[in-house]
Amino acid sequence: MATSSAGLSSAHATTRDAVSSAQQTLDILYEMSELLNTQLDKETLTTCVRMIESGVNPEALAAVIQELRREHAGRR
Numbered sequence: 391m392a393t394s395s396a397g398l399s400s401a402h403a404t405t406r407d408a409v410s411s412a413q414q415t416l417d418i419l420y421e422m423s424e425l426l427n428t429q430l431d432k433e434t435l436t437t438c439v440r441m442i443e444s445g446v447n448p449e450a451l452a453a454v455i456q457e458l459r460r461e462h463a464g465r466r
Contacts, residue, residue: 430455 416436423430430438438455442448 416432416439419439420432420435423435428435438451441451
């Protein structure tokens with residue numbers, strides 16, 4: 391089955407648009423995270439978003455992050 395170059399070009403544009411949109415969304419989420427003083431860097435925030443998109447309960451994830459922070463603070 392042959393694929394036209396126009397079809398490939400359209401697919402690349404769609405992929406590029408999706409990546410751009412995802413990056414823009416992450417940038418906005420990061421700005422909100424900063425305003426809320428979550429102390430999450432972009433990499434950690436990205437990991438959290440991916441986990442939630444994969445079905446992890448957001449409240450449970452937040453509880454785990456809070457517990458890890460308490461444990462870390464207790465070791466200082």
